Amino acid sequence: MAKIYFLGECLVELRELDDATMAQSFAGDVYNSAVYLKRCFPKITVSMVTAIGSDRLSEKMLTRFKSENLDTQLVFRHPSKVAGMYLIETDDAGERRFTYWRNDSAARKVVEFLSDGVVDQLATADMFFFSGIPLAIIEKHSRNAFWQKLESLKQAGVKLVFDPNYRSQLWAHKEDAIEQFDRAFHLSDIALPGVEDLTVLYGIESAQEAVGFCQQYDLEEIVVKDGPKSVVTLAGTERLSHQISPVTNVIDTTSAGDAFNGVYLGARLSGRTIAEAVQLGAKAAGTVIQHPGAIAPLAAFKQAMSEAGI
Template identity: 50%
Template sequence: MKSVFLFGECMVELQRVTATSLRQSFAGDVYNTGVYLKRTFSDINTHLVTAIGQDSFSQAMLQSFADEAINTDMVFKSPDKIAGLYAIQTDSQGERSFTYWRSDSAARQVMQFIDDAAISKITQADMVFFSGISLAVIKPEDRDTFWQLIKQCKQAGVSIVFDPNYRARMWQNPQQAKVQFDIAFGLADVALPGVDDFDQLYGINTVDEIIAFCQPYAINELVIKNGENGINYVINDQQQHFSITPVTNVVDTTSAGDSFNGVYLGARLSGLDINTAIKLASQAAGFVIQHKGAIAPKIEFNQFIERQKSMIK
C-alpha cells in the first residue's frame, strides 16, 4: 500500500450562514488535500502530521480525521495549546475572505513532537507533502529541524511535494518567505504552484516566467495552476498545456487548489499518467467550488468522483 504524509495544520472553520449565525466545521490547506486524496484513492495510506489541543474542539477535529479515514498516528496533542480558528466569508462571485486566530495554535509546535520514532515512520513513506502555509505555521526557531527531516526523507527516496500557497499576512516580510521557499523548491521533486502565488511574492504572473524561475531547481514534475486558463506542466523537460472547462456555478472557491492537489497526487501515486491525473483533479476542483466551505459533502463528492474515475478506466 502506498503511503503519504501531509505536514500542516487543520483549523476550526466558521462559515457565515446568515448575518447572525455561523456553521462550524474543520479545514486547512494540507488537511483539505488529505481529505480529497483519501476520498478519491481509498487504498492510499494517508497520514496527517500536525498538533492539536486537548479541548473539545480538538477532540471533535480528531474525530473528523477518523471519519475521513485519515491516519492519526502523527496527530500530536499539546498539553497547553489549542487548535487555530478562522472565519470565512464569500462574495457573490464565490471569492473568499478570511479572518484568522492561529498565532498561538498547537500546530505551531508540531516539530517539538517529532522524535526518532516519528522520523523512522515518515522516512518510509512514498511521498511527503507540505505547503507555504505549513512553513509559515511552524515556529521560525523550529524550521531548521523541519528541513533536516525533509532532507532525511529525500535521502531515503521519499518523493517531496511542495505547494507554495503563499499568504503574505503569515510572514514577517516577503524576504523571509523567499528564503524558505528557496529551500523548498531546492528539495522538491514535485511542485504545485499557482500563478497567484508567484504574482504576489515574486511579481511574476506568466507561465513562461514561472517555468524559467523553477528551471534552476531539480524539480521533476512542475504543475502550474492558472484558474480558468488551465494547467501547464513540465515533466522530462517537456512543457504541455491542459485546458479546462470553466465552472459556471461558482459558489465558493475555498479549497479549489487543495482538492486539485489531493486528487492529482493520489492519481500519480496510483500510477495514472500526468494528463489523466490533471483531468481528474480538475474535475474534482470544479465540483468542490460549487459547494460552500472547504470540504464538499462526502457522499455527493464520492459519487461524482467515482463516475469520473469509471470513465478513465
C-alpha cells in the same frame, strides 16, 4: 500499498449562515488535500502529521480526521495549546476572505514532536507533502530542525512535494517567505505552485513563466495551476498545457487548489499519467467550488468523481 504523509495545520472553520448563526467545520490546506485524495483513492494510506490541543474542538477535529479515513498515528496532542480557528466570508463571485485566530495554535509546535523515531516512520512513505502555510506558522527557531528532517526524508528516497500557497498575513516580511520557499523548491521533487502565489512573490504573470522559474530547481515534476484557465506541466523534457473545462456555478473557491493537489497526487501514486492526473484534479477542483466551505459534501463529491472515472 502507496503511502503519503501531509504535514500542516487543520483549523476550526466558521462560516456565516446569517447575521446570528454560523456553521462550524474543519479545514486547512493540507488537510483538505488529504481528504480529497483519500476519498478518491481509498487504497492509498493517507496520514496527517500535525499537532492539536486537548480542548473539545481539538477532540472533535481528531474525530473528523478518523471519519474521513485518515491515519492519525502522527496527530500529536499539545498539553496547553489549542486548535487554530478562522472565519471565511465569500463575495457574490465566490471569492473568499479570511480572518484567523491561530497565535495559540498547537500546530505551530509540530516540529517539537518530530523525533528521530517519527522521522524513521515518515521515511517509510512514498510521498511527503507540505505547503507554504506550515512554513509560515511553525516557529522560526524550529525551521532549521524542520529542514534537517526533510533532508533525512529526501535521503531515504521519499518524494517531497511542495505547494507554495502564499498567505501574506502569515509572514512578517515577504523576504522571509521567499527565503523559505527557495529552500523548499531546492529540496522538493514535485512542485505544485499557483501562478497567483508566484505573481505576488516573484512578479511572475503566466503559467509558462512560472514553469521557467521552477526550472532553476532540480524538480522531477512541475505542475503550475493557473486558476480556471489551464494547468501547465513539465516532467523531464515534456512540457504540456492542459485545458480546463470552466465551471459556471461558482459558489465558493475555497479549497479548489487543495482538491486539485490531493487528487492529482493520488492519481500519480496510483499509476495515472500526468495528463490523466491533471484532468482528475481539475474535476475535483471544479466540483468543490460549487459547494460552500472547504470540504464538499461526500455524496456530491464522490458522484462527480465517479462520473470522471474514479
